Amino acid sequence: MTIQTPATELLKIKLPLIQGGMIWCSGWRLASAVSNAGGLGTLGSGSMYPEVLQAHLTKLQAATDQPFAVNLPLLYPSMEEHIQSCIDFKVPVVITSAGSPRIHTERLKNAGICVLHVVSSASFALKSQAAGVDAVIAEGFEAGGHNGREETTTMVLIPAVRDAVQIPVIAAGGIADGRAMAAALALGADAVQIGSRFAASQESSAHPAFKEAILRAGEGATQLTLKELAPVRLLKNPFYQEIQSAYLQGASKEELEALLGRGRAKKGMFEGDMQEGELEIGQVAQSIHDLPSAAELTKNIYSDCVDTLRDLARFTR
């Protein structure tokens, strides 16, 4: 018995579960572990130079014969080269985010690639569908990393996107266990995308100090900030506090950009500087207390989802 949906059919995966592509956390080890466990593993290309992505693609293809994805956060550099790499390596699925779906979808689809776009509103979901994407990933306010200005939460966003489009809808934001996966299916999603939970897994390439910080995160430990620049949910560390004081002193967009720089995310998530680094993680970090393997996580979340649905089925008899 497996949960088959339009999303598992589209992506040719066994379980309706996508591991979110996360900068500095999701290389070939994590992606292959998830794909081999029946989900869709994803390389987060935002933090990679072109030759680094190519090296990860080579290793990933050697480590799995199952479908996988590459996430292209369009606000990062090297996207043109990354797209060519995806075409050259015959990547089965590309997930575009943080940009317009109109720019690259046609080229990717012409190369036989399945294209998913990340949206934070029903109106963007409609635009993405019109741009020809195969499915949308609707990501709520609670999600880590880059996010929408409308602040719409997963609970409100998924039914709205479900009602707006005809293509498969994948729910993201706040999902880290089988209960939330079942809830997403109830809201109308055809699959889930899970990021933060996999950032805190054995195969995640996050620095051990960042993984420890995720385990320690409590309620209210993250905040959506930099709304004028590009809204992003961060762990409230000293670097975050620096951003907040800059805000309170009325910093300009340029000053905020200078403060942010580009090296901050690497410094925090990959090099483990918990003071001066930028730490992107979702609200659901508050519920993460261990560091299992990605295969265990995939299997447990899925089987807990099935158990939850079985438990709820008692109300229908």
Next chain:
Amino acid sequence: MTIQTPATELLKIKLPLIQGGMIWCSGWRLASAVSNAGGLGTLGSGSMYPEVLQAHLTKLQAATDQPFAVNLPLLYPSMEEHIQSCIDFKVPVVITSAGSPRIHTERLKNAGICVLHVVSSASFALKSQAAGVDAVIAEGFEAGGHNGREETTTMVLIPAVRDAVQIPVIAAGGIADGRAMAAALALGADAVQIGSRFAASQESSAHPAFKEAILRAGEGATQLTLKELAPVRLLKNPFYQEIQSAYLQGASKEELEALLGRGRAKKGMFEGDMQEGELEIGQVAQSIHDLPSAAELTKNIYSDCVDTLRDLARFTR
């Protein structure tokens, strides 16, 4: 076939659905309609003088023989008199919010009243349980009106509260249809509390202009603001813009308080001043497009929830 849970047992109601007590929206007409339809109707006492609450209680008791509740938002005046009225009128259920559960719970319980407390975090849920409340209502960031500083969304909050306490958990925030009700049950809730959807019902005492504004609200139409004072989710009308410009100009807590005043909510929600009034409503307003009767709403949300659970049950066979 009905959905029986520890919450329906505790509250002696047929359907695990509580209509949220909302200032200026939920008088005896709305509460009796929901209670008569099998849910738990609630009077919102925050906007009432003591004699007004007593008049509503008299009418409510004449209009229904089913259980109902009174919501006591403890940051409003007249709470001492309201508690005495609840005791005198033998109100079956009291829902306290926006204050400490330690102050009034014992007195209310000694009078034979079932006490629920609204929380926005698992740590407050634990404190509420320790204070002796019978159940907690866990309300996510997306909810209208007063809210928590942690900004934890319903998707993340409900499993966290479920894991923290042994008493029944009622989910609130972002719930306006049967899919979201089913999702809340999947997350571990024993019932749901629904506010905004009932604000836009026939029996709601909201001004027709406010109801129309709810129907017109699109994505990103609300915002959690006044975080330094008492965080509250408002519709972004000219009054909200006034608050935001005060913020940008570095207004003090006192200046914000003066700007807010007390009459603003009445002006907006009850008197229909869409320019200068305060309009409390949840994110889910974006999905509300009609003004049915409260009985229809109660029945349809419940039966859509059952349909959703039936539909999900196919994954368990």
